[in-house]
Every structure is written in C-alpha cells, then in structure tokens.
Amino acid sequence: MLLVALILAPALAALGAALPARRAGRLAWLLAGTALHAALLVATWVTGPAAAAGGWLAFDPLGGLVLSLVSVLTVGVATYTVGFVRPGDPRAGRAFESCLLAFLAAASLVAVSHHLGLLWVGIEATTLATAPLIYQRDDPHSLEAVWKYLVVCSVGIALALLGTFFLATAQVVGGVAGRPLVLDDLMRHGAGLHKAWVRAAFLFLAVGFGTKMGLAPLHTWLPDAHGEAPAPVSALLSGALLNCAFLGVLRAFQVANAAGEADFARPVLLGLGLLSLVVAAVFVVRQDNYKRLLAYSSVEHMGILALGSGMGGLAIYGSLLHMLGSSIAKAVLFLLAGNIVAAYGSKLVQDVQGVVRRLPVSGVLFLLAFLAITGSPPFVPFMSELAILTGAFRSGHAVLAVAMLALQAVVFIGMGSAFLGMSLGASPERGPPIRERAWQVAAPAVLMTVLLVLGLHIPAPLQRALAAAAGSLGGVGGGP
Amino acid sequence: MTQISDFLLLAIVLVNFALLGATRLSTMIRAVAVQGGLLGLLPLVLHGGPSLHAVGLAVGTVAIKGVILPRFLTWAIREAALRREVEPRIGFVGSLLLGVVAMAVAFAVAARLPLPPELARPLLVPVALATVMVGFLILTTRAKAVTQVVGYLALENGIYLFGLTLTEQVPFLVEIGVLLDVFVGVFIMGIVVFHINRAFDSLDAEQLAQLKD
Amino acid sequence: MSSALASLAVVLLVAPVLPGLIARTKAILTGRRGQPVLQLYSDLGRLLRKGAVYGTATTWMFALAPVVVLATVLCAALLLPLDGRAALIRFSGDAVAFAYVLALGRMALVLGAMDTGSSFEAMGASREATVASFAEPALFLALVVLAVLTQSLSLSGMLGSRLVPGVEGFRMAAAAPFALVAVTLFIVLLAETARVPVDDPATHLELTMIHEVMILDHSGPDLAFLLYAGAVKLALFGSILVGVVVPRASLAPWLALGLLVGGLVVVAVLIGVIESVTARLRLTRVPQLLVAAATLAALGVILVLR
Numbered sequence: 001m002l003l004v005a006l007i008l009a010p011a012l013a014a015l016g017a018a019l020p021a022r023r024a025g026r027l028a029w030l031l032a033g034t035a036l037h038a039a040l041l042v043a044t045w046v047t048g049p050a051a052a053a054g055g056w057l058a059f060d061p062l063g064g065l066v067l068s069l070v071s072v073l074t075v076g077v078a079t080y081t082v083g084f085v086r087p088g089d090p091r092a093g094r095a096f097e098s099c100l101l102a103f104l105a106a107a108s109l110v111a112v113s114h115h116l117g118l119l120w121v122g123i124e125a126t127t128l129a130t131a132p133l134i135y136q137r138d139d140p141h142s143l144e145a146v147w148k149y150l151v152v153c154s155v156g157i158a159l160a161l162l163g164t165f166f167l168a169t170a171q172v173v174g175g176v177a178g179r180p181l182v183l184d185d186l187m188r189h190g191a192g193l194h195k196a197w198v199r200a201a202f203l204f205l206a207v208g209f210g211t212k213m214g215l216a217p218l219h220t221w222l223p224d225a226h227g228e229a230p231a232p233v234s235a236l237l238s239g240a241l242l243n244c245a246f247l248g249v250l251r252a253f254q255v256a257n258a259a260g261e262a263d264f265a266r267p268v269l270l271g272l273g274l275l276s277l278v279v280a281a282v283f284v285v286r287q288d289n290y291k292r293l294l295a296y297s298s299v300e301h302m303g304i305l306a307l308g309s310g311m312g313g314l315a316i317y318g319s320l321l322h323m324l325g326s327s328i329a330k331a332v333l334f335l336l337a338g339n340i341v342a343a344y345g346s347k348l349v350q351d352v353q354g355v356v357r358r359l360p361v362s363g364v365l366f367l368l369a370f371l372a373i374t375g376s377p378p379f380v381p382f383m384s385e386l387a388i389l390t391g392a393f394r395s396g397h398a399v400l401a402v403a404m405l406a407l408q409a410v411v412f413i414g415m416g417s418a419f420l421g422m423s424l425g426a427s428p429e430r431g432p433p434i435r436e437r438a439w440q441v442a443a444p445a446v447l448m449t450v451l452l453v454l455g456l457h458i459p460a461p462l463q464r465a466l467a468a469a470a471g472s473l474g475g476v477g478g479g480p
Numbered sequence: 481m482t483q484i485s486d487f488l489l490l491a492i493v494l495v496n497f498a499l500l501g502a503t504r505l506s507t508m509i510r511a512v513a514v515q516g517g518l519l520g521l522l523p524l525v526l527h528g529g530p531s532l533h534a535v536g537l538a539v540g541t542v543a544i545k546g547v548i549l550p551r552f553l554t555w556a557i558r559e560a561a562l563r564r565e566v567e568p569r570i571g572f573v574g575s576l577l578l579g580v581v582a583m584a585v586a587f588a589v590a591a592r593l594p595l596p597p598e599l600a601r602p603l604l605v606p607v608a609l610a611t612v613m614v615g616f617l618i619l620t621t622r623a624k625a626v627t628q629v630v631g632y633l634a635l636e637n638g639i640y641l642f643g644l645t646l647t648e649q650v651p652f653l654v655e656i657g658v659l660l661d662v663f664v665g666v667f668i669m670g671i672v673v674f675h676i677n678r679a680f681d682s683l684d685a686e687q688l689a690q691l692k693d
Numbered sequence: 694m695s696s697a698l699a700s701l702a703v704v705l706l707v708a709p710v711l712p713g714l715i716a717r718t719k720a721i722l723t724g725r726r727g728q729p730v731l732q733l734y735s736d737l738g739r740l741l742r743k744g745a746v747y748g749t750a751t752t753w754m755f756a757l758a759p760v761v762v763l764a765t766v767l768c769a770a771l772l773l774p775l776d777g778r779a780a781l782i783r784f785s786g787d788a789v790a791f792a793y794v795l796a797l798g799r800m801a802l803v804l805g806a807m808d809t810g811s812s813f814e815a816m817g818a819s820r821e822a823t824v825a826s827f828a829e830p831a832l833f834l835a836l837v838v839l840a841v842l843t844q845s846l847s848l849s850g851m852l853g854s855r856l857v858p859g860v861e862g863f864r865m866a867a868a869a870p871f872a873l874v875a876v877t878l879f880i881v882l883l884a885e886t887a888r889v890p891v892d893d894p895a896t897h898l899e900l901t902m903i904h905e906v907m908i909l910d911h912s913g914p915d916l917a918f919l920l921y922a923g924a925v926k927l928a929l930f931g932s933i934l935v936g937v938v939v940p941r942a943s944l945a946p947w948l949a950l951g952l953l954v955g956g957l958v959v960v961a962v963l964i965g966v967i968e969s970v971t972a973r974l975r976l977t978r979v980p981q982l983l984v985a986a987a988t989l990a991a992l993g994v995i996l997v998l999r
Contacts, residue, residue, distance in 0.1 A: 147625065151619070151628055151632070154632060155616070155619065155632065155635065158632070158635050158636060158639055161639055162612065162639045162642065165639070165642050165643050165646060168646050169595070169645065169646065172646065173594070173595065173596065180646075196592055196593055196594070197593060200593060486869070487869075490869050493992065494989075494992075497985070497988055497989075497992075501981065501985055572981050572984075573980065573981055573984045576981075576984050576985060576988045577984070577988075579988065580988055580991045580992070580995075583991075583992065583995055584995055587995055587999055591999075602999075606999075
C-alpha cells in the first residue's frame with residue numbers, strides 16, 4: 001500500500017497543481033506534494049513494506065537509495081522554485097509545478113518497480129514529464145534543446161524496450177518458470193536464462209538506458225538540455241533524472257549477473273564509462289558557457305558511475321556512494337548557477353566575475369560545491385572516489401584507474417580555470433553586494449551541509465543500505 | 481498461414497527499401513503507413529490463427545500506425561507549409577546500399593539468436609532487426625525534422641514486430657504501453673514540430689544544429 | 694537439339710514483331726490506331742534495299758559497329774535455352790559469357806558513335822555507358838540468385854532446370870526470391886533495350902536521347918542491322934524473363950515454344966503499358982532506379998543464402 005502511495009501521492013498532487021490560476025496556489029501544491037512524498041519515503045524505510053501488485057512493486061535498498069536521492073533533491077528544488085523568477089512567457093509556465101510533481105511520481109515508479117516492463121514505462125514517463133520543463137521560453141535555442149532531448153532520448157528508450165523484449169525472450173526460450181520480466185524471478189532462475197539472448201538484452205538495455213543516463217556516445221542531448229533549461233530544472237535533471245536511468249542500467253546488470261554473464265556485462269560498462277570520461281574531458285576544456293560546462297561534468301560523473309559498476313567489488317559500493325555525492329553537489333551547482341544567471345544576465349564564463357563579492361553566500365557555496373564535485377576532502381565525492389580507486393586496483397583494473405585519474409585531472413583544470421575565474425576577482429560593478437533572498441540559498445546551503453557531514457561520517461543505517469545495495473549487484477560492502 | 485506471414489514480412493522489407501529510396505515526404509509517410517498496416521495484419525496470421533486478443537491488437541495497430549499517425553504527420557506538413565523534398569545527408573544510392581548492409585547484418589545476428597519455431601517464423605527476427613536499423617538510419621541521415629519522426633516510426637515498427645513473438649507469453653501490458661507511448665511521444669513531437677515551425681522558417685533539422693561546441 | 698534449333702529460328706523470325714506490338718499497345722492506350730504491328734519488317738526490307746551514307750569524318754570503326762552488334766546479339770541467342778531445356782551452346786559459366794558478349798556489342802556501338810567525331814554523339818555515348826555500368830551489377834546479382842537456387846553456373850541450368858517452382862506447387866518460400874529476380878530482370882530489360890523509364894525511344898530532343906544517339910548517324914543496311922539487333926535483344930531478355938517465371942523443362946516442345954512466344958507477347962504488351970503510364974526518369978534518377986533493382990536482387994541473394 002505504501003509503495004502505491006509513493007507513486008500516487010505525487011501524481012495526484014500534480015493534477016492538483018494544474019488547477020490554481022495563481023502561482024502561489026501552484027507552489028503550495030508543489031511544496032505539499034514533495035513534503036508528503038518525503039514523509040511517505042521515511043515511513044517506507046522504517047517499516048520495510050512487503051511487495052505489492054503481485055511482485056511487480058517492491059522496495060529494495062538499491063531502489064530506495066535512488067528514490068531517497070530524488071526525493072531530497074526534489075524538496076530542495078521545490079524550495080528554490082519559490083523564489084525563482086522565470087523569464088519569458090507566463091502562459092507557458094502553468095504546467096511547471098505539475099510537471100515537477102509528475103516527474104516525482106514517475107521517478108517513484110521507476111524506483112519501486114520490480115517488473116522490468118513497468119520500469120521501462122516509468123522511465124518513458126520521466127522523459128515525457130521533463131520535456132515541457134526544458135521548453136520554458138519562446139526562444140529557438142530552447143526549442144532546439146527540447147527537440148534533441150526528445151529525439152535522442154526516445155531512440156534510447158526504444159532501444160531499451162527492445163532490450164526488455166530480448167530479456168523476456170531469454171526467459172521464454174530458456175523455458176524458465178516464474179513470472180515474465182519480474183526481477184526477483186529473473187534473478188532466482190538466472191542460470192536458466194538463454195545466454196545469447198541475455199547478452200543481446202544487456203547490450204540494448206545498457207545502450208538504451210545509458211542514453212537517458214548521459215553516457216557517450218548518445219549523450220548529445222545532455223549539454224543542450226541541461227544548458228538551456230531553467231536552473232531548478234537543470235538541477236533536477238542532473239541530480240535525479242540521470243540516476244533513474246542509472247537504476248535501469250543497474251537492474252539490467254543485476255539480471256546479467258544472475259545469469260552468469262557478468263564477464264560480458266562488465267566490459268560493456270567499462271567501455272561506455274571510459275568513453276564518457278574521454279568525451280567529457282575533451283569538451284570541458286574549451287567550454288565558455290558555464291551551464292554547459294556543468295552538463296559535461298555530469299557526463300563525466302555518469303561515466304565514473306559506469307566505470308565503478310563495471311569494475312566490481314569495492315568499486316560498486318564506491319559508485320553508489322558517488323551517485324549520492326556527485327548528484328547532490330551537481331544540483332547545488334546548478335541552483336547556484338541560476339542565481340548567477342539572474343544576477344549577471346549571462347551564461348558565458350567571460351561575462352561573470354567576482355561572484356564571491358557580488359553574491360556572497362552563493363559565491364562561497366559555489367566554490368565549496370566546485371571543490372566537492374572535483375573530489376576534494378572532506379566532502380562525500382572524495383570518499384566515494386577513493387573507494388572506486390581502491391576497488392579498481394584490487395580487481396586488477398590499474399590501467400583504467402590511472403586513466404580515470406588522468407581524465408579527471410583534465411576536467412579539474414578545465415572546470416577550475418572557469419569557476420575560479422568566475423568566483424574570484426573584482427566584481428564588474430562597484431557597489432554593495434546583492435542581498436540574497438532566503439529561498440535562493442536555503443536549499444543549496446542545506447545540501448552542502450549534508451554533503452559535508454556525510455563526508456566526515458556516514459551513519460550506520462546509510463552504510464547498511466549502501467552495503468546491501470552493493471551486495472545485490474555482486475559487489476562488496478563497507479567503505480574506507 | 482505461415483505463407484501469408486512470410487509474404488507480409490517480405491513486404492515489410494520492401495517497404496523499408498522504399499523508405500530509404502523515397503525522395504518526397506509524402507512518399508515516406510505513405511510508406512510508413514503501409515508498413516503500419518502490414519504490421520497490423522501480422523498478429524492475425526502468427527501463432528496459428530486469430531484469437532480475440534490478436535484481433536483487438538490488429539485493429540488497434542492498423543488504426544494508430546496505419547491511419548492516425550500518418551494523417552497527423554501529413555497535417556503537420558501542410559500546416560507548416562514545408563518543402564516536400566527529403567533532404568538526405570548521405571544520398572539515396574548510399575542509403576540503399578547501407579540498407580542492404582543492414583539486412584545482411586540483421587540476418588547474420590539473427591542466426592546467433594535462436595527462436596523456437598512455435599514462437600516465430602524464421603524470417604521474423606531478421607526482418608525486425610533490419611527494420612530497427614533502417615529506422616535508425618533514416619533518423620540519423622535525413623535532415624528534416626519530419627523525416628526524423630518518420631524514421632522513429634520505422635524504428636518503433638521494428639521493435640513492435642519483435643514484440644509480436646511474445647504476445648502469448650507476456651501479459652499485454654507491454655504492448656499497450658508501447659502503442660500508447662508511441663502515440664504520446666510522436667504526438668508531443670508533432671506539437672514540438674509545430675512550435676518549431678513558429679520559431680524557424682523551415683523545419684530543417686540542420687538549422688537545429690546551432691547549439692554546438 | 695532440334696527443338697533448340699526450332700526455337701531459335703522462331704525467335705529470330707518473330708523478334709521484329711515485338712517493337713511493333715509495343716508501339717501498337719501505346720497507340721491503343723492513347724486513343725490512336727497506330728502503325729501496323731508488322732511495320733518493322735517493312736522498314737527492314739526498305740532499309741536493306743537502300744544504300745548507306747557515311748560521313749567524311751568516320752573510319753572503318755563506324756562501318757564495323759553495326760556488324761559487330763548484330764553478330765554479338767546472334768551469338769548471345771545461341772547461349773540461351775530458348776526451348777526451355779538446353780541452349781545450342783552451353784558450358785559452365787556461359788551466363789557471364791552472355792553478359793559480356795552483349796557488352797562487346799554495346800562497346801562496338803559506342804566506339805562507332807564516338808568515331809563520328811561529333812560531341813553530341815560523344816555525350817550520348819557517355820550516357821549509354823553509364824546506364825550500362827549500373828545495369829550490370831543488377832543483372833549479375835539476379836544471375837547469382839538463380840545460380841544459388843539451381844546450383845548451376847550455366848544459363849541452360851538456371852532457366853531450364855526443374856527446380857523452378859512450377860505448376861506442381863507454388864511454394865511461397867521459394868517464390869519470393871524468384872519474384873524479386875523477375876522484377877530485377879524486368880528493370881534490367883528496360884535499361885538494356887532503352888525503354889521508358891530509362892530512355893525514351895520516341896524522343897527527338899537532343900537533351901533527352903540516350904540510345905537514339907547511337908543509331909542516329911547510321912543509314913541503310915547498317916541501320917537495318919541495328920534495328921533488327923535491338924529487336925532480337927528485346928526478345929532475348931524477354932525470354933530470360935519468361936524462363937524465370939514459367940518453367941518449361943517438363944513440357945512438350947511445341948507447348949514450350951508456344952508458351953515462349955506467348956510470354957514474349959505478354960512482355961511486349963507490358964512494356965507498352967509501362968511506356969504509356971510512366972514518364973521517363975530524370976537522368977540523375979536512372980542510376981538510382983538501377984541501384985534499387987540491384988538492391989532487390991541483393992535482397993534475393995540474402996534470402997537464398999540464409
């Protein structure tokens with residue numbers, strides 16, 4: 001019952017948010033919906049509900065972690081939206097809050113779905129829910145971003161559907177008992193699945209869901225969509241949507257693992273991850289639009305997640321922790337970038353200087369978030385990358401680990417030169433710093449605190465959840 | 481029954497080549513409509529005879545893929561007052577040759593993915609894979625936005641064709657989901673196309689490539 | 694042996710009727726009465742009685758060309774199993790010989806046209822050569838399909854074999870490659886005999902001529918040879934088409950011959966219908982049509998090799 005409520009509550013709130021004519025009413029629905037969802041999620045963690053809908057919906061640590069991340073980020077984005085002034089046509093803005101809540105409902109569906117067909121429907125729903133969010137203004141660049149987003153993601157989702165069909169065929173051809181496409185049955189009877197079909201299925205699922213996740217080579221929609229969308233939308237896309245797709249890839253990996261095809265699945269993930277890192281490193285260096293820079297950084301971190309998952313062992317624990325850490329940091333960066341765009345009126349690096357002086361709170365948080373995302377202690381990403389690298393060396397992927405470090409160094413240089421130049425230096429206009437409204441900085445501040453606290457000490461329940469999730473993927477739990 | 485299904489599958493392959501070699505937008509839309517119609521007839525002749533479920537599926541598929549969506553696309557072209565020529569990036573001869581290569585690859589791959597004969601005709605998996613590849617080819621090598629939509633429809637046709645092998649085994653939630661989502665996805669794409677028309681003068685997707693690094 | 698000889702004689706005799714049939718069909722479809730069906734015979738007779746006129750710039754090549762064309766076409770006729778069983782000359786690989794003997798004739802024609810020294814003829818020669826180079830892969834792919842299906846590299850084996858789906862049973866699975874081959878061969882026929890939509894034989898506009906350019910300068914007996922060779926070529930390709938569609942290996946000789954003539958008439962009428970209904974393609978689209986034909990044949994190859 002709780003599981004169904006997790007999906008229905010935001011969905012109903014989305015319908016409710018479409019009704020009021022005034023923005024205040026819609027915002028109220030938004031805040032209420034996200035808060036209710038967070039409360040339901042806490043209840044779910046505490047009570048650990050049984051499977052619902054004949055095993056099609058279930059709550060396991062892996063899905064729970066992703067959903068918690070989505071929920072936290074949605075609350076933060078909702079808070080930020082209260083103070084966010086959307087430029088452009090107010091007529092197009094009526095659906096904004098509804099779409100945010102619809103996205104939350106779809107993400108919940110993805111996280112609690114243990115039927116792979118239902119999971120696919122959920123991911124398709126997230127695409128449909130977020131597309132209108134990107135297209136907010138009547139300008140050609142934004143339209144281009146939406147078009148590319150829809151076309152590329154639809155192709156990816158179509159390929160993922162083919163992969164899902166292949167998996168069902170693997171069950172049927174292998175003569176395996178159990179409900180078709182239900183994750184628990186797939187994993188229990190994994191040895192009986194037909195090997196060739198499982199391999200084909202994993203390939204298509206990895207590429208298809210990987211497209212939505214932002215893995216190269218089908219990542220081309222990401223820089224445009226994340227760069228053109230309004231700041232809270234970019235934060236949500238980068239922090240939450242990509243991870244839903246990552247969950248899809250991980251479910252496919254779970255099945256491949258259970259079928260004994262881990263030796264086929266791992267190199268696929270490693271290849272995609274490495275390619276993403278290379279692409280990100282190349283495009284970050286000469287980037288002059290700081291929102292696109294952040295988008296390419298997302299590609300980089302998704303590549304790291306894929307690499308970690310492909311290496312196995314401790315690296316899987318590391319990549320799950322990295323998912324949490326980098327997503328929170330990325331969301332903070334995007335929200336603060338929104339503040340910067342509002343203050344300076346430009347998305348280009350060269351037009352922005354002296355943020356620390358002009359927007360004191362945002363500037364400091366921006367610098368801290370930059371340090372966090374590039375892996376400096378004492379934030380979470382440092383611990384997670386350490387775990388991934390340790391796992392890499394332990395499982396014999398030393399060359400890959402070195403490559404990872406080298407490419408991340410390149411990204412650090414690219415991002416650093418841009419962001420440090422933006423943050424420090426003299427502000428172009430003399431005068432007192434801008435008074436920042438609480439709504440704009442509350443969420444980023446809270447999230448950065450969480451990142452810092454977790455970086456210093458991961459509480460036991462979270463540690464257990466991470467270890468359990470890593471174990472379900474064939475990895476080893478427990479961090480440094 | 482089996483002969484009719486083989487004939488339908490071959491006709492689908494021929495339509496693929498027609499899609500690759502078409503020079504006019506209306507030809508492409510008509511071709512994908514014919515493909516949808518052929519696809520709709522297939523559930524009736526697979527699995528040894530029509531069941532109620534198969535009839536429903538057939539009617540729905542023919543209605544959506546064969547009639548509604550092509551009409552919608554034609555309307556979009558007329559509304560946007562597009563130039564009626566397909567603008568390819570590779571050239572028709574090259575596209576046809578790539579289509580042949582795609583067919584050969586599909587047959588080679590399908591040889592390693594066995595399906596028991598009671599599930600599907602031996603031609604079905606190669607034709608499905610080939611249609612997916614042809615759809616992908618059209619999507620990536622044609623410049624206009626509308627032709628990208630047509631390519632996507634062909635891609636979805638190939639996936640749906642493959643899904644027909646599983647209609648008996650897997651509950652039809654997936655099939656309905658596929659059709660609905662295709663409908664909604666293309667519908668929204670059409671709306672976006674419509675809006676793009678208001679922002680640009682033409683629906684050329686190359687003009688959509690301004691956001692580059 | 695005697696049936697093969699008889700068939701050859703009949704085909705050579707009947708060939709000039711076919712262009713007349715095509716013209717008659719076109720006329721009827723466009724509401725005219727049209728020329729007599731046997732008009733080409735009168736034309737040939739008239740031309741043979743006249744003297745030839747040679748331009749001052751031409752050399753022996755120009756005079757040799759029509760003779761070579763006629764000779765090669767007659768040689769090609771010897772290689773085809775016109776009676777549905779076996780040709781007068783047959784050996785493994787004679788399919789390739791058939792194609793290249795005809796190519797030799799075309800080459801002679803092209804050289805003869807270029808020999809006139811006029812740029813117009815040279816333009817036509819290049820167009821003709823382009824069409825031929827695109828038609829060749831289509832023809833060979835179709836022959837490959839037949840070769841794989843009948844396990845024979847000789848035209849007599851391909852067209853005279855009993856493996857062709859016949860009156861006994863119409864199996865869809867084997868019929869599909871044959872259907873594709875038939876369509877491909879029909880398009881190749883249109884290309885080789887310079888018919889619409891590849892080339893318009895009735896055009897008089899310099900801009901649109903391809904094959905017409907080749908025969909523009911010949912006169913008298915030379916022109917008679919070329920016209921007769923064209924008609925025989927049409928008959929030869931038509932009989933290949935008939936051989937693919939209708940297997941006659943197990944039929945009585947007179948029935949096989951009758952079916953052949955009947956099939957040729959059907960092919961001629963079909964060409965006439967197509968000429969009335971479609972327009973000639975733009976010159977840039979002709980290679981695309983031939984590549985499409987080759988693609989169909991390639992599809993047939995993939996199907997039979999599976």
